[in-house]
Amino acid sequence: MRAAILENNQLKITEIAKPSPGRDQALVRLTAAGVCHSDIHLVKGDWPRLALRGPTAMGHEGIGVVEALGPGAEQFLQMGDRVIMGLGGLGGGFWCGACEFCLSGRPRLCHAAKPLLGTYAEYIAAWAKALVPLPEQVADREVSLACGGLTAYSAIKKLIHYGVSPGRPVALIGAAGGLGHYAVQIAKAFGFMVVGVDLGPDKAAFVKQLGADYALDVKEALECVHQALGGVDGCIVFTPKVTGFELGLRLLKRGGVFIGVGMPPATDPPMTLHPLDLAQKELLITSSAVGNVEEMRELIQLAARGKVSTHASLQASLSELPAILEALDQGKYTGRAIINDLSR
Ligand SMILES: [Zn+2]
Ligand SMILES: [Zn+2]
Numbered sequence: 512m513r514a515a516i517l518e519n520n521q522l523k524i525t526e527i528a529k530p531s532p533g534r535d536q537a538l539v540r541l542t543a544a545g546v547c548h549s550d551i552h553l554v555k556g557d558w559p560r561l562a563l564r565g566p567t568a569m570g571h572e573g574i575g576v577v578e579a580l581g582p583g584a585e586q587f588l589q590m591g592d593r594v595i596m597g598l599g600g601l602g603g604g605f606w607c608g609a610c611e612f613c614l615s616g617r618p619r620l621c622h623a624a625k626p627l628l629g630t631y632a633e634y635i636a637a638w639a640k641a642l643v644p645l646p647e648q649v650a651d652r653e654v655s656l657a658c659g660g661l662t663a664y665s666a667i668k669k670l671i672h673y674g675v676s677p678g679r680p681v682a683l684i685g686a687a688g689g690l691g692h693y694a695v696q697i698a699k700a701f702g703f704m705v706v707g708v709d710l711g712p713d714k715a716a717f718v719k720q721l722g723a724d725y726a727l728d729v730k731e732a733l734e735c736v737h738q739a740l741g742g743v744d745g746c747i748v749f750t751p752k753v754t755g756f757e758l759g760l761r762l763l764k765r766g767g768v769f770i771g772v773g774m775p776p777a778t779d780p781p782m783t784l785h786p787l788d789l790a791q792k793e794l795l796i797t798s799s800a801v802g803n804v805e806e807m808r809e810l811i812q813l814a815a816r817g818k819v820s821t822h823a824s825l826q827a828s829l830s831e832l833p834a835i836l837e838a839l840d841q842g843k844y845t846g847r848a849i850i851n852d853l854s855r
Contacts, residue, residue: 513854514632515832518566522554522833527568530636532581537588537639539596544630545572545655546832546848548689548751549599549774551840557776570631570850572597572657574645584639594642595649595811596627596635597657599801603627603641618803631832633853643807648815652823655689655847656810658801660819663693664810665802666747666770667701673768673795675745677702682736682762685749685773686723687714689847692822694747695721697810700818706743708732708758717822729758736762743767747799751775756782763794771798822846828855 512529515522532538550569552558577592588594597603604625606618613621629635653660670681681698685691686707698705699722706725707718718726727735736743742764748755751773759769760782789796802810813819824846827835835848 512633513829514629515569515829516566517554517563517569520554520556522569522836524830524832527632529634532579532584532636534581535583535639536581536636537577537584537594537642538579538581539573539575539594539635539637539642540578541573541575541630541633541635541853542851543574543651543654544570544850544853545657545659546835546839546850547572547655547658548839549658551836552774552776554836555840558774559777568629568632570629571599571603571627572654572659573630573635574651574654574657575635578634580639581636587639588642588644593645595645595654595657595807596630596637596642597661598627598641598804598807599658599662601626601801602803603638605638605641616803616805619801631829631850631853641804643804643811645811646815648817649811651851652826652849653814653821654849655821655823656693656814656819657807659689659847660693660810660814660821661802661807662772662800663690663749664697665806666772666799667694667697667703668806669770669797669799670703670745670747670768671701673745673797675768678704679744680704680706680740682706682708682732682743682746682759683723683749684708684746684755684759686718686721686726688749690749690772692717692721692846693819694749695723696819697813699723700813706732706736706740706762732758733761745770747772749773753779753782760784760794763792765792767792767794769794769796771796772800823849825849826851828852830855
């Protein structure tokens with residue numbers, strides 16, 4: 512079968528053996544795979560701490576149909592089920608289910624967690640417990656809910672967890688991007704007052720169209736937010752740039768909640784915050800990365816009700832993937848790219 516394999520920072524589309532499902536695994540014939548921005552960073556080696564060793568099958572957002580079940584998997588799925596997979600790769604392949612992290616809803620932190628990788632392929636053998644069956648209202652083009660959508664969803668839920676109530680103003684930085692465009696829709700569905708911030712008038716128009724209450728250019732955001740609202744109660748930074756993180760901190764009012772999601776390259780400088788500012792404003796600063804399988808189920812329900820949809824700007828076949836990653840790296844298009852033909 513065809514698959515995209517990364518070796519020595521080179522992504523190649525090549526022939527590999529079709530997998531067979533092991534214990535608790537399902538063999539899934541993939542009908543769509545989402546292109547995630549983190550794939551570019553992995554290919555370029557931007558995140559040395561997440562460096563992949565040896566040839567690695569790539570891709571962590573997938574939708575497909577269950578074609579075979581390994582022993583034990585029949586407890587969770589049936590043949591012919593249409594499923595979404597990914598959990599952002601992290602923890603999407605296995606978690607123990609019994610440790611302090613698994614039991615507190617954070618299986619990504621489980622020491623036994625294994626990533627899910629290999630959705631840029633015709634087939635994948637995937638751990639059945641991490642697969643979420645899809646209602647027919649959720650089309651293949653929604654495949655990026657698997658990582659991008661889930662990451663946005665989990666970050667929004669953390670606002671509530673940390674005491675920012677629906678109805679309150681929250682700023683989403685990078686609101687027009689692959690993650691941010693989901694976050695605007697999800698935050699509105701939860702009832703927040705949404706301040707979407709991104710670069711330039713085209714992106715602001717897109718953010719407004721997604722339903723944001725305020726759609727602001729980066730340059731005007733600080734003044735507008737403090738003048739109109741006196742600051743925001745919470746902010747989530749999706750932009751993988753330290754400048755976006757620093758803007759987020761400055762948009763918060765006293766007692767605000769800061770959630771960092773974007774992952775700038777290791778070569779970017781650290782973000783700076785004087786401890787006196789921290790103490791004076793009594794900020795809560797935390798981060799969020801992808802989400803868990805229960806959050807995936809909740810997100811799918813929102814999508815089935817039409818509350819969240821993917822802005823997919825490009826659909827292509829597997830052989831076009833290296834060129835797509837290159838174009839995405841150069842910022843040539845907004846929205847998500849989807850591989851909807853994995854066989855050529
Ligand atoms: Zn991803
Ligand atoms: Zn565990």
